[in-house]
Amino acid sequence: MSTRNDDSPVSRAAVWPAAAAVLAIAAALVPVTGAGEWTSWRGPSYTGVSAETGLVDTWSPQGENLIWRHDFVGRSTPVVVDGRVCVIGRTGVDSKIDRQEVVACFDAENGKKLWEHRYNVYMTTVPYNRVGWASLAADSETGNVYAHGVAGQFTAYAPDGTILWSRFLTEEFARLSGYGGRTQTPLVDGDQVIVNFVSVGWGELMPLRHRYFSFDKRTGDLLWVATPGVMAADFNTQGGPAVATVAGRRLLISGNADGWIYALDIATGEKVWGFHLSRRGINVTVAVENEIVFVSHSEENLDNGVMGRMVAIDAKGAGDITKTNEKWRIDEFGGGFPSPAVDAGVVYQVDNSANLHAIDAATGEIRWVYNIGTVGKASPVVADGKIYVPETNGNFHILKLNDDGVELLDKDELTIANGDYAEFYGSVAIAYGRVYFMTEGGVYCLGDKSKPIRPGRTESAKKKVTVGPAVTLQVVPAEIQLEIGQSAEFHVRLLDAAGNVLEEKPAIWSLSGLSGSVKDGTFTPAGDGFQTGKIVAEVGALTAAARARVYPPLPWSFDFEEFETGQFPKQWIGANRIYLAGEKDGAKVLVKAPRGRGLNRTFLYMGPSWLNNYTIEADVLGEGTKRRRPDIGLINSGYILDIGGAKNELEVRSWTAELRMAKQVPFQYEPHTWYRMKMKVVSGATRATVYGKVWKKSDPEPDAWTITAEDPHPIRQGTPGLLGFSPVLLYYDNVSVYAN
Numbered sequence: 001m002s003t004r005n006d007d008s009p010v011s012r013a014a015v016w017p018a019a020a021a022v023l024a025i026a027a028a029l030v031p032v033t034g035a036g037e038w039t040s041w042r043g044p045s046y047t048g049v050s051a052e053t054g055l056v057d058t059w060s061p062q063g064e065n066l067i068w069r070h071d072f073v074g075r076s077t078p079v080v081v082d083g084r085v086c087v088i089g090r091t092g093v094d095s096k097i098d099r100q101e102v103v104a105c106f107d108a109e110n111g112k113k114l115w116e117h118r119y120n121v122y123m124t125t126v127p128y129n130r131v132g133w134a135s136l137a138a139d140s141e142t143g144n145v146y147a148h149g150v151a152g153q154f155t156a157y158a159p160d161g162t163i164l165w166s167r168f169l170t171e172e173f174a175r176l177s178g179y180g181g182r183t184q185t186p187l188v189d190g191d192q193v194i195v196n197f198v199s200v201g202w203g204e205l206m207p208l209r210h211r212y213f214s215f216d217k218r219t220g221d222l223l224w225v226a227t228p229g230v231m232a233a234d235f236n237t238q239g240g241p242a243v244a245t246v247a248g249r250r251l252l253i254s255g256n257a258d259g260w261i262y263a264l265d266i267a268t269g270e271k272v273w274g275f276h277l278s279r280r281g282i283n284v285t286v287a288v289e290n291e292i293v294f295v296s297h298s299e300e301n302l303d304n305g306v307m308g309r310m311v312a313i314d315a316k317g318a319g320d321i322t323k324t325n326e327k328w329r330i331d332e333f334g335g336g337f338p339s340p341a342v343d344a345g346v347v348y349q350v351d352n353s354a355n356l357h358a359i360d361a362a363t364g365e366i367r368w369v370y371n372i373g374t375v376g377k378a379s380p381v382v383a384d385g386k387i388y389v390p391e392t393n394g395n396f397h398i399l400k401l402n403d404d405g406v407e408l409l410d411k412d413e414l415t416i417a418n419g420d421y422a423e424f425y426g427s428v429a430i431a432y433g434r435v436y437f438m439t440e441g442g443v444y445c446l447g448d449k450s451k452p453i454r455p456g457r458t459e460s461a462k463k464k465v466t467v468g469p470a471v472t473l474q475v476v477p478a479e480i481q482l483e484i485g486q487s488a489e490f491h492v493r494l495l496d497a498a499g500n501v502l503e504e505k506p507a508i509w510s511l512s513g514l515s516g517s518v519k520d521g522t523f524t525p526a527g528d529g530f531q532t533g534k535i536v537a538e539v540g541a542l543t544a545a546a547r548a549r550v551y552p553p554l555p556w557s558f559d560f561e562e563f564e565t566g567q568f569p570k571q572w573i574g575a576n577r578i579y580l581a582g583e584k585d586g587a588k589v590l591v592k593a594p595r596g597r598g599l600n601r602t603f604l605y606m607g608p609s610w611l612n613n614y615t616i617e618a619d620v621l622g623e624g625t626k627r628r629r630p631d632i633g634l635i636n637s638g639y640i641l642d643i644g645g646a647k648n649e650l651e652v653r654s655w656t657a658e659l660r661m662a663k664q665v666p667f668q669y670e671p672h673t674w675y676r677m678k679m680k681v682v683s684g685a686t687r688a689t690v691y692g693k694v695w696k697k698s699d700p701e702p703d704a705w706t707i708t709a710e711d712p713h714p715i716r717q718g719t720p721g722l723l724g725f726s727p728v729l730l731y732y733d734n735v736s737v738y739a740n
Contacts, residue, residue, distance in 0.1 A: 005080045037455075038429035038436070041077040041135035041185050043381065046242035047287045048341030048348075050383035057386070057398060058410040059446045066444045068111030069435065072104065074132050074438040076185075077379075079145065081138035082159055082454030083108050085197035085429075085445070086145045087438050091118060099660050100713065101131050103147045105161065111445060111454050115161030120715050122638040122654040123603065124151040130181030133238065135426060137186040137193065139217055146193050146217070147188050150177060151655075154195060156185070156220060164297035165220030171609040171719045172481070173213070174200045174573040178236025182283065185240040187252070189266055191501075193217040196230045196241065198257050203532060203547060206576045208232055210257035210281075212241070212269060221477035223493075226269030232257035234281030238337075244288035246315040250499060253293055253315065255282025259302075261295060263315060267499025268472050271605035275313050276302060276322045285339040285379075287347070289361060291315045292327060294347045298336025308334035310349060312364060328364030333357075337377040339427075342385075350376040354391050358405070368405040372397050379427040388428045388435060389627060394421030396437075416441040431455075468496040475535060481549045481608045484528065490521045490546055492537050504617035507537040514548060532570045551607055554614060555738035560588040574604040578721065584621070584731050590722075592730040601725040603635065606737070612637055612717040615680040618735040619697055623728040624671035632730050634679045635721035641679040641692040641707075642723065645669040652690045652709040652737050659675075663709035667694065671728075676701070680740060687716035 022166050042048050059065035074089030084105045094101035104116035121131060130150065137146045143159035152170035155163060165724035169175040176198045177183070186195040196212045205211070205225065214223040229351040239255030243266060264271055280299035285431040287294045296310035338350040346367070347359040354376035358367040373391030380389040387399040388405060399406040414422040424440030429436045432455055434447035474493040482488050490509075494502040500525040509518040513533025516525035523535050531550035536543065549571045558569065563581035569591070572579075582591035594600060614636065622630040622645060629645030642651045648669050653662035674697040682689045692707040720737045724730045 016163070035323070036431050036433070037138070038078070038080040038431045039138040039140050040187060041079070041240070041426065042242065042285055042287070042339060042379070042431070046244070047289060047343065048339065048379060048381050048427065050381065050434055052422070052430050052452070054433050054435045054448070055384040055385050055386065055430065055435055056446050056448070057400070059412065061412055061414060065446050065448065067447050067449055069445070070106055070111050070443045072111065072438065072443045073440055074443070074547045075130070075423060075425040075440065076132060076438065078436045078438050079136045079138040079430035079444065080108055080429050080436055081140060081145065081172040082143040083453070084114060084159070085436050085443065086136050086138065086442055088134070088136050089145050090128060096658065096660055097354055098714065099128055101149050103136070103145070103155070103157065105145065106443065107437070108434070108445070108455060117157070117161065117163070119149065120638070120654065120713055121149070121151045121155055121658070122715055124177045124655065125657045126150040126177055126181040130319065133181050134183040134185040135190060137188050139188045142217070144217065146188065148183060148186050148195050150181055150183050152177065156193070156217070160561055166220070167215070167220055168609045169195070169197065171605050172607065174605065176200065176235045178234070180236040181238040182236050182238035184238060187241050187243065187531070188217060189243050191217055192223060192266070194241065194252065196254060198235050198237070200574055200576060202549070202570065202573050210262060211664040212252065214269060216476070217365045220478050223474060223476055224478055226264050226271065228262040228264060228271040228274065229256045229258040229260050232281065233259055233279065233361060237283055239282040240354055242286050242288055244291070244315065246291045250264055250369070251315065252326070253286050253288060255284060257281040257284065261293065261313065265499065267495055268474075273317045273319060273321045276320075277309070277311065278302070283337055284335065287342045288315060289342045289691055294333035294342055294361070295339050296333055296340070296349060298334035298352050301331070304331070306332045308336065309334055309687070310335055310359070312361065330359070330364055335376070339379040341380045341382045343382045348380045348382060348387060350378070350380060350389065352376050356387070356389055363613045370399065370406050378424050378481045380429060381428045383430050386437060390424040390427065390437070392424055394424055394439065394441070396424065414439050414441050434675040446454045464481060465500060467500045468498065469543065470494040470502055470539070471497050473537065473539055473544040475537045475544045479547045482525065483608070484525050484550060484552050487522055488548070489536055490523065490537070492539055492544070494539065505539050507539050510536045510537050512545065514550065523548070528552055530569060530571050532733035555736060558735040559733065560590050563588065572604060574602060578602055579604050589731070590732040592724045592726045592732070593724050594728060600727055602723070604722045605635070605719045606721050607719045608715055609719050611719060613681065613684050613740045614720065614737055615678065615740055616720045616735070616737045617676065617678045618722065619733040620677055621674045621731040622671060625728075628727045629669065630672070630728050630730055631723070631725035633723045634677055635719070635723055636679045637681045637683060638715035638718035639690045640689070640723060641690070643667060643669055643675070643677070643694060645671070650692060650694060650707050652692055652707055654711065654715060655662065659712040662711060663707060665707045674698070682740060683716050686714070687712055693699060
């Protein structure tokens with residue numbers, strides 16, 4: 001695994017011996033470029049700027065310069081690629097049972113829907129009105145589209161809508177999502193698609209941190225993980241990355257949940273520099289022009305008691321550049337949500353009160369301020385001598401730039417069916433001479449109806465690229481889960497200092513902490529128990545490793561007798577410092593204690609996300625008083641069976657914030673009492689049925705199920721796990737998982 005972080009092994013070794021190095025002039029393709037496409041939410045240069053001309057000055061929701069509109073409910077920015085406008089949002093407005101996240105693509109010319117995919121939201125507390133938060137990312141080379149859902153589904157779609165691959169980041173990497181629903185937008189660069197989020201993993205990636213995960217854009221294989229920062233200050237952040245070439249090095253530059261801005265080598269994830277900006281997490285996507293980074297926040301500053309600041313940072317640095325590379329600052333600038341646009345030496349940024357500022361990029365001088373409304377969370381785009389800037393309460397402005405400031409060309413108030421304003425959180429996307437945007441009230445295309453679009457991708461000619469000696473080795477995939485009886489194939493990637501991928505070389509393979517064999521990169525586990533460890537590759541003087549979790553086939557059982565106090569199964573995620581082995585009544589059990597800091601309601605995941613049609617059982621006990629009652633439960637295939645101590649009820653659910661398919665029955669909870677819980681999920685093509693049963697451990701198992709719920713939108717697979725809300729001590733014992 002190639003890692004560039006503070007709590008993971010580093011794969012960069014001494015330079016590969018010169019005799020074996022590749023130092024040559026090689027032919028390479030310049031990345032395919034889109035003809036006027038908008039593949040990143042901040043545009044082709046990540047600056048909120050388009051080179052398109054001939055764009056509309058005015059329009060009307062009633063028809064003027066409105067080429068098409070399609071009913072769709074969303075809150076992010078469209079991407080435009082290969083003649084398609086693709087969006088992510090929510091569906092099921094009129095029917096709670098049908099509430100899902102949806103990804104759809106429309107013909108950019110006429111608005112005809114080409115395809116859509118709907119999928120369930122589960123294992124999250126994100127509310128319905130914040131579904132579809134992150135914008136999509138598109139790839140001009142392949143035409144593929146990538147979606148990061150609010151619950152952690154990360155999916156690659158082919159141009160025709162075929163799902164190429166999908167990862168569930170919550171179950172695989174313990175991605176955390178806050179109730180606020182802020183979700184990070186992915187980014188495509190070269191052969192990578194990169195997504196970032198706060199997580200608690202396993203092994204060296206166990207600590208709570210905001211991390212960056214790079215996947216192969218074609219296969220979904222994990223390439224590298226970077227953990228540049230310290231303990232996350234916020235779980236609920238949306239700050240996406242931007243890409244810029246600085247001093248000849250291609251960097252991923254992003255705000256982090258720990259309040260820092262980090263620059264990473266985009267080929268490897270190596271941290272290049274960090275700038276400490278805020279005491280809380282960063283929600284703004286940076287903009288970079290002429291090797292200067294522009295970013296703002298609206299939280300507490302580090303060095304004074306005021307809230308908010310905008311800064312310019314010299315991106316040519318290394319290490320901690322907080323005290324050395326600040327070019328200018330504007331204090332008490334509350335721009336915590338919109339992202340800036342920067343063009344021709346001017347930074348355009350909206351503050352939280354919806355004031356649009358024009359700021360001299362060289363000096364930080366505010367040239368002018370223009371108010372666009374009351375709530376500033378959407379972001380401006382500069383194109384064709386104009387600024388297209390939304391205001392969150394459905395107001396959309398087109399402003400003309402002039403020497404003294406801006407002139408209002410057009411303002412429209414966008415509404416939904418009942419007449420309320422249509423929330424507008426993203427920005428416009430500009431492509432093919434048209435303006436595309438999405439609100440709570442629909443997807444819009446503005447432009448001159450007499451001018452057809454001319455989509456297409458242009459293949460660039462081959463150019464000569466100088467490649468140097470290999471300095472980095474990566475093992476791909478960088479992390480896997482597999483079952484005993486399966487095998488996994490690995491290969492190595494060699495990179496030079498500029499991030500160029502070199503010709504693959506034979507590797508010497510070995511195992512660390514794993515039983516089994518690895519031959520020519522194929523790992524086959526042995527034994528009959530759970531394993532965690534690494535598959536190690538050596539090429540010359542370079543060494544790198546991939547991480548692996550190996551599971552025996554069902555059934556599983558855990559009685560915790562083998563664990564010392566404070567330990568837990570190494571393959572679990574979400575257990576660290578929360579679900580720990582301890583004692584109760586002289587026996588070893590799993591204990592979840594109240595937390596001095598952090599959330600008392602947490603999830604624990606035991607295994608791979610591909611399991612389905614199984615049953616999980618456990619003994620559970622919760623302490624409690626009249627005022628302090630716990631929740632304690634089981635997880636099976638994305639569904640939850642939960643004893644609600646305070647409500648005295650038993651509940652089945654999947655989506656905690658919405659209770660989309662939830663069902664409750666009365667259940668008289670008794671503190672300090674051992675119960676046996678049993679949960680079975682039967683999932684088919686069109687329906688899932690969830691069965692739950694709870695009885696006192698001292699009593700015989702009842703024949704009848706205590707609760708049964710059906711879901712017409714089945715979650716077809718998922719890891720077993722435990723959950724608990726622990727204002728008091730909770731105990732678990734004799735956990736078993738077996739096939740139905």
